[in-house]
Amino acid sequence: MSAFKGLLKKDFGISKFWFLFWLIFLLTLLIIPLGMEIYFHMPLSFLPMAVILLLGGHVFFLPAMLLSLLHLEGKTQLWLYNPQTSKVLFLSKITVSFVYQVISQVLLTGVGLTIYQFYKNQFFIEVSTLFKGILVLNAGLLLIALYMSCWALFYWTIYHSLGKFPAVKNWRWLVVLILFFVLNTISTLIAKVEFIKEIVNKWTIPVLMNTNFNYKQGGWEINLNAAEIPLAGIIVYVITAFCLFLISCWLLDRKVEV
Amino acid sequence: MTVQLSNVTKRYGRDFSLKNVSLSFEKGKIYGLLGPNGSGKSTTLKMIAGLVYPSSGKVEVDTEEVSRQTCKKVAYLTELDMFYPSFTVGKMIDFYASQFEDFNSKKAGQLLLDMKLDRNKKIKQLSKGNRGRLKLVLALSRESPVLLLDEPFSGLDPMVRDSIVKSLLSYINFEEQTVIIATHEIDEIEPLLDEAIVIFHGDIIGQKNVETLREEEGLSVLEWLKSAMAERERIENE
Numbered sequence: 102m103s104a105f106k107g108l109l110k111k112d113f114g115i116s117k118f119w120f121l122f123w124l125i126f127l128l129t130l131l132i133i134p135l136g137m138e139i140y141f142h143m144p145l146s147f148l149p150m151a152v153i154l155l156l157g158g159h160v161f162f163l164p165a166m167l168l169s170l171l172h173l174e175g176k177t178q179l180w181l182y183n184p185q186t187s188k189v190l191f192l193s194k195i196t197v198s199f200v201y202q203v204i205s206q207v208l209l210t211g212v213g214l215t216i217y218q219f220y221k222n223q224f225f226i227e228v229s230t231l232f233k234g235i236l237v238l239n240a241g242l243l244l245i246a247l248y249m250s251c252w253a254l255f256y257w258t259i260y261h262s263l264g265k266f267p268a269v270k271n272w273r274w275l276v277v278l279i280l281f282f283v284l285n286t287i288s289t290l291i292a293k294v295e296f297i298k299e300i301v302n303k304w305t306i307p308v309l310m311n312t313n314f315n316y317k318q319g320g321w322e323i324n325l326n327a328a329e330i331p332l333a334g335i336i337v338y339v340i341t342a343f344c345l346f347l348i349s350c351w352l353l354d355r356k357v358e359v
Numbered sequence: 360m361t362v363q364l365s366n367v368t369k370r371y372g373r374d375f376s377l378k379n380v381s382l383s384f385e386k387g388k389i390y391g392l393l394g395p396n397g398s399g400k401s402t403t404l405k406m407i408a409g410l411v412y413p414s415s416g417k418v419e420v421d422t423e424e425v426s427r428q429t430c431k432k433v434a435y436l437t438e439l440d441m442f443y444p445s446f447t448v449g450k451m452i453d454f455y456a457s458q459f460e461d462f463n464s465k466k467a468g469q470l471l472l473d474m475k476l477d478r479n480k481k482i483k484q485l486s487k488g489n490r491g492r493l494k495l496v497l498a499l500s501r502e503s504p505v506l507l508l509d510e511p512f513s514g515l516d517p518m519v520r521d522s523i524v525k526s527l528l529s530y531i532n533f534e535e536q537t538v539i540i541a542t543h544e545i546d547e548i549e550p551l552l553d554e555a556i557v558i559f560h561g562d563i564i565g566q567k568n569v570e571t572l573r574e575e576e577g578l579s580v581l582e583w584l585k586s587a588m589a590e591r592e593r594i595e596n597e
Contacts, residue, residue: 107457114450115443179441182410183458184431267372354427359410359437 104185108193116170120201123162127205130155131212145220152213156242159206163246164253166198171257178261178359187353191346195250202246206239237308248338251345256281258349262356301337305329360386360421360432360504362407362537367416369402369561376402378561379416384537386504389551391569392541393584394558400541401438403558404507407539408435420505431460434501436494438510442482448493449478455497466530467500473526488519495523499530506531508540512547520547527551545581555580557587564591 102110134147171194174180183190217231256277263273291297308330362384369376377399384390392400405411406418409429418425420432442451448471456462471478474492476485485493495511508527512520524547531538540548555572557565565587572578578586 102453102457104458107454110457111443111446111454114446118445177437177439177441178410179437179439181427182408182430182435182437182441184428184460185458187427265371267374355412358412359405 105189105193108185108189109196112170112193112197115173116166116197116201119166119169120204123201123205124208127155127208145216149213149216152209152216156206156209156213156238159202159209159242160245160249162205163195163198163202163243164250166201167194167250168253168257170194170198171254175257175261178357181353181357181359187350188346191254191350191353195247195254198250199243199247202243206242210235210239241308248342251342251349254349255345258352258357262352265356265358301331301333304332306332306335360537361419362505362539363417363419363422364403364406365417365419367406367413367418369399369406369411370414375561377406377413380558380561380563381416382556382563382566384505384539386537387534388553389531389533389538389540391545391548391552391555391580392539392558393543393545393555393580395543395588398558399561400543400558401509404435404509404539404541407505408433408507410435432503433505433507434459434498434503435507436498436509436511438513440490441494442490444481444483446482447478448476448480448482448485451482451493451497452478452500455500459501459503461502463500463502466502467496470496470499470526470530473529474522488515491515491519492522495526499526502532504536506536506538508538508542510542510544511540512542512544520544524548524551545584549580552580555583557584559588559591562591564588 131148131151134151137147138144180190213235259280260273260277263269263276269276292301306329308328362382364380364382367377367380380399380403382403392403394400402411406413406425407420407429409425409427412425420429423429446454452464452467452471456464456467474489474496476489476492476496482490482493491511491514495508498506498508511523511527515523528551540551542548549569552569555565555567555569556563565583567583569580572580572583576583
């Protein structure tokens with residue numbers, strides 16, 4: 102068995118019950134609106150919205166699962182007693198969380214498509230447009246979740262790097278919080294600069310993702326409109342994620358201690 | 360393979376865990392790193408394993424400065440609880456085998472039999488003694504040039520301690536491995552030791568060859584440890 106495969110098996114092993122609980126939780130969150138629809142005799146009134154909201158909430162799923170895995174290891178940090186590089190150690194956890202997210206999204210999309218099958222005469226949307234929209238939505242959610250995971254990784258390693266300094270050890274959550282606000286303020290200020298705005302909006306990619314929902318005469322009207330995604334923005338996000346990952350790896354190797 | 364600590368200091372804020380420590384560990388010898396709780400024994404072992412970095416000075420294993428990759432050459436038994444409770448004994452062994460190239464699965468199988476550990480038993484169902492035994496199985500199954508054992512008897516009853524000493528005698532490669540055992544429980548390991556090093560408040564206050572100590576000074580390691588520490592306390596109080 103290769104070292105990476107061994108790490109994957111370990112990470113799946115320690116998290117499989119968490120994921121099972123998540124699926125049960127998800128199912129509960131779908132059954133409640135379904136029950137309400139049956140009770141109030143209002144088919145398709147709550148469930149589609151619940152599916153969309155739960156799917157949208159998946160941008161937080163991957164970082165949350167990743168942080169749970171890291172929290173478990175962070176109790177002793179003895180996972181660092183391993184000859185694999187920090188990149189490999191992190192990648193294993195990201196891969197496991199990513200796989201869980203894909204499964205969860207596929208399940209929710211499946212529920213959404215099942216609803217569509219039952220009530221397709223009440224939907225006013227072209228099938229090809231719907232499928233394109235679903236694909237873009239799911240891919241977008243995964244990419245955003247990956248981006249957010251890199252930030253989660255970065256803040257987690259900062260937090261644990263500060264653990265060896267007794268002066269800030271009890272206040273390191275505050276340091277991380279301040280850093281979070283400072284970095285967000287800086288990025289907001291940069292985004293407001295006209296020159297940067299112009300560059301960012303110069304090249305765009307049209308994608309079907311701007312979704313509008315309207316409840317009309319006992320049925321939902323869903324409109325998928327083309328939205329312009331700035332190409333430069335995507336490049337900045339990819340570079341940022343890559344840099345955050347590398348900084349986190351460096352911190353894990355050099356500053357996090359057992 | 361030698362392990363070398365040169366003028367190593369480890370600080371945590373204003374507190375010192377190690378103060379300008381210089382030590383050398385040679386191949387084929389068993390060292391006892393002795394001292395009371397909080398004296399710096401565990402920090403020394405963690406530094407050799409690449410899990411903690413010195414504030415100043417240098418730690419080298421086989422002339423290479425220690426990094427996280429050093430664990431390729433160093434088998435380390437920690438005093439901490441290192442297991443994933445949902446794993447079985449067998450899964451933990453398989454995980455180690457996948458991560459460390461020098462892990463000998465055959466040796467692990469034999470050690471499991473010797474230690475009477477069931478491969479299929481969940482780690483959360485193991486007693487403290489059996490968890491201690493499993494840690495030893497994982498450390499001794501590696502054919503690494505350096506073996507570090509941090510408090511291998513901590514919290515274990517005399518029967519388990521006895522079985523651990525027997526395993527050490529059977530499975531250590533006395534010619535090839537450098538073995539460092541950090542403990543404050545000396546009675547059990549005294550017969551194994553070649554060299555004894557006393558560490559106290561982050562300082563090395565003595566190093567003796569155990570045979571010389573016994574034959575020339577007529578002292579057991581424990582007696583020498585007590586006298587060395589009493590002497591240091593007297594100096595510190597003056």
